[in-house]
Amino acid sequence: MSARDLLREAVRALEANKGRSLLTILGIVIGIASVIAMTSLIGGVRNNLVSGLGLNAARLVYISAAGAMNQDTVDDLKAVMPSYEAIEGTAMSYAQKKANDKDISISITGASNQYYEMTGQLKLVEGRLFSQQEESADARVCIIERNGIKMLFGDPQASVVGRTVELNGRDYLIVGVSESQYPSEDYMQAFFPMGTVQNDFNQGDEHLSQVIGLVREGEDVDAVMSETTTKLATIMGYSEDEAQDMIYCYSMKSSIDSLNSFMMSFQLIMGAVAGISLLVGGIGIMNMMLTNVTERIREIGIRRALGATRRDITAQFLTESAALCVTGGIIGTIAGFAIAWALATVASSMDLTSSMGTSGAITPLIAPQTILLAVGLSVGIGLIFGYYPARRAAKLDPVECLRYQ
Numbered sequence: 001m002s003a004r005d006l007l008r009e010a011v012r013a014l015e016a017n018k019g020r021s022l023l024t025i026l027g028i029v030i031g032i033a034s035v036i037a038m039t040s041l042i043g044g045v046r047n048n049l050v051s052g053l054g055l056n057a058a059r060l061v062y063i064s065a066a067g068a069m070n071q072d073t074v075d076d077l078k079a080v081m082p083s084y085e086a087i088e089g090t091a092m093s094y095a096q097k098k099a100n101d102k103d104i105s106i107s108i109t110g111a112s113n114q115y116y117e118m119t120g121q122l123k124l125v126e127g128r129l130f131s132q133q134e135e136s137a138d139a140r141v142c143i144i145e146r147n148g149i150k151m152l153f154g155d156p157q158a159s160v161v162g163r164t165v166e167l168n169g170r171d172y173l174i175v176g177v178s179e180s181q182y183p184s185e186d187y188m189q190a191f192f193p194m195g196t197v198q199n200d201f202n203q204g205d206e207h208l209s210q211v212i213g214l215v216r217e218g219e220d221v222d223a224v225m226s227e228t229t230t231k232l233a234t235i236m237g238y239s240e241d242e243a244q245d246m247i248y249c250y251s252m253k254s255s256i257d258s259l260n261s262f263m264m265s266f267q268l269i270m271g272a273v274a275g276i277s278l279l280v281g282g283i284g285i286m287n288m289m290l291t292n293v294t295e296r297i298r299e300i301g302i303r304r305a306l307g308a309t310r311r312d313i314t315a316q317f318l319t320e321s322a323a324l325c326v327t328g329g330i331i332g333t334i335a336g337f338a339i340a341w342a343l344a345t346v347a348s349s350m351d352l353t354s355s356m357g358t359s360g361a362i363t364p365l366i367a368p369q370t371i372l373l374a375v376g377l378s379v380g381i382g383l384i385f386g387y388y389p390a391r392r393a394a395k396l397d398p399v400e401c402l403r404y405q
Contacts, residue, residue, distance in 0.1 A: 007319060007323070009316055009319070011323065014320060014323065014324065017292070020288055020291075021288075021324060023284075024281075024284050024285055024288045024324055024328075025324055025327055025328040025331070026328070027277075027280060027281035027284040027285075027328070028278070028281040028284075028285070028324065028325050028327075028328025028329060028332060028378065028381065029328045029331045029332040029335060030277050030281065030332070031274070031275070031277040031278030031279075031280070031281040031282075031328075031332065031377075032278065032328060032329050032331075032332025032333060032335075032336060032374050032377060032378060033332040033333075033335040033336040033339060034274035034275075034277050034278075034336070035271055035274045035275060035278065035336065035373070035374070035377065036332065036333055036335075036336025036337060036340070036370060036374055037274075037336040037337075037339040037340045037343070038267070038270040038271055038273075038274045039267055039270075039271055039365075039370055039373070040336065040337060040340040040364040040365050040366060040367075040370055041340040041343055041344060041362075041364050041365075042263060042266060042267040042270060043263075043267065043364070043365030043367065043370075044340070044344060044362045044363050044364040044365045045263070045362055046259070046260065046263040046264075046267075046365075047363070047365060048362050048363070056118055056119070056120065056214055057120070057252045057256060058221070058251075058252060058253045058256045058257075059085075059214055059215045059216075059217070059221065059253070060118070060119065060212055060213070060214060060215075060251060060252060061084075061212065061213045061214075061215060061221065061224060061225055061228065061249055061250070061251050062210065062211075062212055062249065062250050062251070063077075063087075063211040063212065063213060063228060063232065063247075063248075063249050064210070064211070064247070064248050064249075065232065065236060065246055065247045065248070066245075066246040066247075067236050067238075067246065068207045068208075069089065069207070069208045069211055069236075070089075070206045070207060070208055071089065071206065071208070073208075073211075073232075073235060073236065074087050074088070074089050074208070074211060076235045077211075077213075077228070077231065077232055077235060080231050080235075081213070081224075081227065081228060081231055083215060083216055083219045083224045083227065084213040084214060084215060084216065084224070085118075085214045085215065085216045085217075086114055086118055086213070086214045087211065087212070087213040087214075088111060088112055088114055088115035088118070088211070088212055088213075089111070089115075089194070089208035089209075089210065089211045089212075090109055090110060090111040090115060090194070090208060090209050090210045090211075090212075091109075091110040091111070091194055091197040091198045091201075091202055091205075091206075091207075091208060091209055092107070092108060092109055092110070092197070092209035092210070093108040093110075093197055093201035093202055094106070094107060094108060094201075095108055095167050095168060095190075095201065097152075097166075097167060099151060099152050099153075100151070100152075100154050102151065102185075102186060103186065104148075104151050104152070104186055104187070104188065105186060105187045105188075106148075106167070106187075106188055106189070106190050107187070107188070107189045107190070108189075108190055108192065108197055108201050109121075109189065109190070109191050109192070109197070110191075110192045110193060110194040110195070110196055110197025110198065110201075111191070111193075111194055112135060112193070112194055113129045113130055113135065115212065116129060116191065117129075118212075118214045119212060121181075121191075122143060122176075122178045122191060123178055123179040124143070124176050124177065124178055124179075125146060125177050125178065125179055126159075126161055126176060126177040127143065127161040127174070127175050127176030127177055128175055128176050129143070129175075129176065130143075130175065130193050134175075134193060135193045135194070135195075138193055138194075138195030138196045138198075138199055139173075139193060139196065140170060140171065140172045140173065140196060140200070141172060141173045141174075141175045141192070141193065141196070142165065142172045142173070142174055142175070142190050142191060142192050142196075143174070143175060143176035143177065143178055143190070143191040143192075144160070144165070144174055144176075144177060144178070144188065144189075144190050144191075145177070145178050145179070145180040145181065145188050145189050145190070146177055146178065146179055146180045147180040147183050147184060147185075147188055148180075148188035148189075148190070149177065151185070151186070151188055152165055160174050160177060161174055161175065161176065161177065162174065162175075165190075167190075168200065168201070170200060172192070178191070213228065221251050221253045222251075222253075225249040225250070225251060228247075228249050229243055229244075229247050229249055230243065232247050233246070233247055278377060278381060281328070281381065282381045282384065282385040283385070285321055285324060285325065285381065285382065285385040285386060286385040286386070286388060286389060288324075289317060289320065289321055289385075289386050289389035289390070290388075290389045290392070292317070292320070292389070293317070293389050293392055293393040293396075296393075297396065297401045298401060298402065300313060300393055300396055300398075300401050301396070301398050301399075301400070301401025301402040302401075302402070304396075304398035304401065305398055305402065310394035310395070311394070313390070313393050313394040314390045314391060314393070314394040315390075316390075317386060317389055317390035317393050317394075318382070318383060318386050318387065318390045320386070321382040321383070321385065321386025321389070321390070322379060322382035322383060322386065323382075324382060325378045325379065325381045325382030325386075326375075326378050326379060326382065328378065329374050329375060329377065329378025329379075330378075332374065332378075333371060333374040333375075336374070337364065337366060340364035341364055344362040344363065344364050347362055348362055
């Protein structure tokens with residue numbers, strides 16, 4: 001028989017028992033949907049957590065020293081550390097402001113555009129970063145967080161780009177709005193060019209509050225941190241023994257690797273738990289096909305008498321089993337992604353992401369390998385659990401089948 005004939009016969013046989021077929025398909029739908037929902041949702045959570053740290057988080061090295069570091073220190077370190085793609089410093093401060101009858105605490109960060117870009121600290125929702133001219137001139141411009149709009153101007157929907165905000169008696173032009181990192185009613189962050197913070201908020205102090213380096217792709221982060229400690233000790237005049245106590249470098253790479261490992265393990269465990277429902281669905285397939293074989297013994301005998309071989313009988317029942325599972329797999333895949341999106345929407349609306357140390361909506365991971373997994377599982381279940389009933393049907397004696405009442 002041709003593949004088309006096999007498929008036509010399979011559809012006809014399944015339509016003859018619509019109720020039983022639908023219930024069997026439902027078992028496969030539940031199993032596939034569980035696996036897809038779990039894998040895509042957990043993958044989305046993992047991506048959300050990692051992206052919350054910044055695109056380059058695994059390549060960032062945080063450098064601190066007991067002695068004061070300034071821009072000259074950073075420039076000297078750049079000159080002797082080609083392993084870094086960039087090394088940037090920040091100046092930090094703090095301000096208080098009363099607006100709309102409320103005291104507001106403002107964290108002040110001053111840095112270059114390159115720093116903001118490589119750390120991913122700013123996720124602009126409106127406006128722009130600082131221009132090169134504004135950075136060079138230490139211009140009084142700033143970027144505020146979205147939650148600061150309501151604090152400063154009373155209306156959370158107000159358009160604030162192009163307006164000014166007064167801090168410590170000076171007016172600063174707002175050129176951008178960033179997504180809030182830590183939503184609060186009385187705390188916000190504001191970002192400025194480096195020189196602006198040093199001049200206006202730190203009284204001309206050029207001390208850098210933090211120095212961060214972006215390691216080049218392919219470089220060993222741990223080796224680069226060790227070399228950084230040695231080279232920075234030389235620049236700052238520390239001995240080798242002093243360097244271990246006076247200079248500290250750390251990276252998020254090990255934490256991110258551990259997070260990925262944990263989430264992958266959790267994904268596998270939850271997938272295995274969801275796979276139990278697939279096993280139940282597979283048993284349902286086998287039970288239905290065995291019932292079909294029993295009910296169609298005379299049909300099998302007639303087909304054998306008309307010249308059908310054992311291979312033809314086996315192929316027919318395997319096709320029926322596979323058709324059930326593929327149908328359930330397609331519906332289950334769609335249902336699984338729908339469930340994952342629904343759960344992600346609920347989690348985001350309840351702000352559960354902030355309790356995980358990140359922000360923003362969770363986007364379920366829709367990966368080609370996930371879809372291939374669903375298709376593979378569907379076909380595999382159909383063939384594995386349909387094989388025994390199919391072989392049992394093929395081995396029936398044609399004469400005994402024709403005598404069966």
